[in-house]
Each structure stands twice: as C-alpha cells, then as structure tokens.
Ligand code: SAH
C-alpha cells in the first residue's frame with residue numbers, strides 16, 4: 282500500500298465541494314482534543330461537509346484519538362475494528378485517525394488497519410481541505426504526522442455546537458517531559474497563542490451565546506507571549522463583557538505564582554476553582570516523575586491558594602503504581618490526599634508508554650498491586666469528597682444551569698463556582714442562568730439543593 286505524503290499546495294478546494302457530504306467526528310481524550318475537533322469541523326465545513334449525528338450514513342468518519350494510557354489506545358483500536366464493516370459496505374467512506382494516537386501509532390495503523398484512509402497528527406489539521414481534495418483524485422493513504430514548532434491555528438476559529446461552555450486553547454504542546462507522559466511526544470513543543478487572538482475568540486464565543494469560557498493548555502501557567510503571561514491573559518479575558526464564568530485547566534504546580542492568585546481574587550467571574558495535578562505524594566516518586574516540586578512545596582502551595590482564596594475548590598490528578606513506588610510511597614500519597622483535602626480527584630493506574638523515560642525504569646509494579654492501590658486511594662478520596670460536599674449543606678452556592686438532570690426531566694443539573702455538579706428542582710430558570718441555590722444534601726460527588734429564585738423556596742429556606 283502506498284502512503285502519499287501530501288505536498289503543500291493552494292488549490293481551491295471549493296472546486297470539489299460536495300454539498301451532500303456529511304461528517305462524523307468522535308473525540309477521545311482531553312479537552313484539548315474537544316477543541317481540536319471543533320477546529321477540524323471548521324475545516325470540513327469549509328469544504329462543504331455538513332455535520333451528521335448518524336455515523337452509519339456519514340461519508341467521512343474521523344476519530345480524534347488519545348494516547349495517554351494504554352486503555353485509551355485500546356478503545357480506539359476496538360472502535361476502528363467496529364467501523365470496518367461500514368467501509369466494506371461503502372468503499373467511498375473516508376475513515377481518518379487524528380490526534381495523539383495518530384502521531385504515535387501511524388505505522389501500526391497502516392499495517393493493521395488498511396481501511397484507515399487518513400492519519401493526521403495534531404499539527405496537521407490546516408491541511409484537511411487539501412487532503413479531502415486529494416482524496417477525490419487518489420485512493421492512497423494520506424499521512425501527515427509531522428509536529429510543528431509554530432502551528433497554533435491562530436486564524437482558524439472552531440465550529441462549536443450550541444452550549445454553555447466554550448473551550449479555548451491558549452497554547453499547544455508541552456516541554457515539561459514528566460517521565461510517565463506521552464504528551465510531549467504526541468503534541469510537540471510548547472507554543473503560546475497571542476493574547477489578542479484569544480481575546481477575539483472569547484468575544485466571539487460570548488457573541489454566539491456562550492456564558493462560560495475555559496482556557497486550555499497542558500500547562501496554562503507557562504503561557505508566555507511578548508504581550509503578557511497567563512495572569513495577564515486571564516485578566517484580559519475576565520474584563521470581557523458578558524462572560525459569566527471563566528475556568529482554566531491545567532496549571533502546573535511549579536509555575537503557580539502569587540500574581541495569578543491576585544488576579545483570581547480580583548475578578549468575580551473567575552471561578553474559585555483550581556485543578557492542581559499532584560501525581561504522587563512521595564518526594565522520591567515526584568523526583569523520578571520529573572515533576573520538579575516536592576511534597577512540602579505542594580502542601581505550601583495549597584495553603585497559599587486557600588489563604589488568597591479561602592473558598593477555592595481544588596481538584597487533582599494522581600497516578601498510583603509508578604515504577605518503583607513502594608507501599609510507603611503509596612501511603613504518602615494517601616496522606617497527601619488527607620492533608621490537602623482535595624474536593625475531587627482523577628485517579629489513574631500508571632500505564633507504561635513506550636518511548637517515555639519511565640517505561641525504561643526498573644521495578645515496574647504488577648497490575649494487581651496497582652489495582653489494589655487505586656481502590657484504596659479512591660476509597661480515601663471519595664470519603665474526603667463527600668465530607669467536603671457535606672460541609673456545603675446549609676450554604677448558598679451559585680449554580681450555572683447547564684442541562685436537564687439525567688435522572689429526571691423535572692430537575693436541572695449545573696455546576697457551582699467550585700465545579701461541583703448540583704441538582705435542583707426546575708422552577709422558572711433557564712439553561713445558562715446563574716442561580717443562588719440553598720444546598721440541602723450531598724451524595725457521592727453530587728450536591729442537591731433548592732433554587733432561591735423561587736418564592737416558595739425562599740419561604741421554606743427561612
Ligand atoms: N498537563 C497536565 C496533565 C495532562 S494528562 C499536568 O501536567 O498535570 C492528564 C493526566 O493523565 C495527568 O495529570 C496524569 O495524572 C495522567 N497520566 C498521564 N500519563 C499517564 C500514564 N502514563 N499513566 C497513567 N496516567 C497518566
């Protein structure tokens with residue numbers, strides 16, 4: 282099978298517009314991929330494709346993939362296997378693998394999944410119109426997984442579905458090289474997008490009805506441009522009229538400074554919420570992870586955050602079973618979870634990623650021990666989450682109504698400023714309203730409450 286490496290050209294793709302063509306994009310992985318899928322949608326729409334919700338009838342299917350853990354990759358492999366019959370049924374169907382797995386596994390995909398027509402890494406989406414046109418003239422595989430030092434898709438605006446929150450990517454890539462992590466290899470070097478272009482995109486999102494903005498990057502606080510750092514950017518975005526809420530994810534503990542906390546405390550519309558990935562509780566493990574902070578520094582940072590922002594919710598990411606993690610190291614993680622009292626945590630078993638430094642480390646931990654540690658950690662954190670949520674009972678939280686509750690159409694679901702999902706009985710609120718809610722109960726990771734916008738409820742509350 283021939284692999285065609287596309288030559289850059291300026292052909293007018295409108296020539297090949299096929300207005301009855303439809304696309305279906307399935308997105309895996311982090312919010313960065315969600316954002317990228319929206320950029321890809323813009324590119325496809327430029328060439329005349331229209332979105333469809335029906336994968337069976339789509340003329341083009343793109344999977345935007347993730348390589349962060351082995352399981353994420355397996356999911357995509359399984360999904361691709363399940364799509365082969367669609368290709369058999371319709372040989373004109375175009376199947377593409379985009380994103381982080383494309384970058385990492387192109388040879389494997391070409392060898393084992395010959396029905397995949399297009400493989401594009403995260404820096405190659407600008408070429409989609411051209412690739413689609415080429416496809417019209419050739420049946421070869423199209424592969425472009427080169428990483429760029431410069432691509433920031435500055436002039437492309439994402440095609441967003443209606444919604445409450447708009448994700449805005451402010452930087453791409455990562456230079457931190459934590460020893461467990463594949464991202465620096467799949468996404469390449471760190472690049473920041475100019476302040477002006479981000480502010481323009483945020484204003485556009487507000488104009489299109491979005492009320493919440495989340496600024497995205499692998500290390501948002503290493504954002505740097507001639508016109509300002511991350512705190513300056515955040516301040517600029519906070520000043521945009523009409524934004525009810527601003528969130529960002531993720532900051533790196535190493536780069537967290539007082540200036541950022543000052544900006545956060547100054548603006549009402551910046552949420553009192555920080556996702557601060559810890560990864561491990563033992564300084565020895567943190568060192569081998571190349572996280573560049575130790576246990577004490579992390580504890581002090583959490584204290585400082587709570588000093589500047591007393592009501593700030595903090596969530597985290599934790600990996601268990603990193604190579605060489607002893608039972609004592611693991612107990613230090615459990616202890617850190619108790620000391621820092623995270624409001625919530627994403628917890629993972631270490632997954633060895635070929636090509637990373639930690640994949641070469643000795644003393645890889647067996648699956649059974651990883652599973653057992655994960656379960657103990659989840660148990661500890663769940664108790665803390667519930668305790669933190671129960672503390673909110675009796676208080677008033679401002680909830681941004683986002684959608685109907687999954688359990689009942691008589692209830693709304695929305696998030697508090699501190700990012701906790703909250704369920705309230707429907708009154709006369711609308712989606713996108715921010716309503717004061719009296720918290721009445723906490724179960725699992727969810728809060729329950731009564732809207733204080735409703736007269737009867739105010740009476741009950743008193
Ligand atoms: N840039 C962010 C993390 C992005 S990846 C940061 O620095 O914190 C999201 C999370 O996936 C990481 O925080 C980490 O907890 C987890 N992760 C990354 N690589 C992993 C691996 N090899 N095995 C298990 N979890 C991993």
Ligand code: SF4
Pocket residue numbers: 455456457458459462463464465499500533
């Ligand atoms: Fe991965 Fe570390 Fe970069 Fe986060 S900071 S993306 S964990 S290498």
Ligand code: F3S
Pocket residue numbers: 309310311312313314346347348349380381463464467468
């Ligand atoms: Fe996955 Fe790539 Fe995001 S590996 S977590 S989709 S940056």
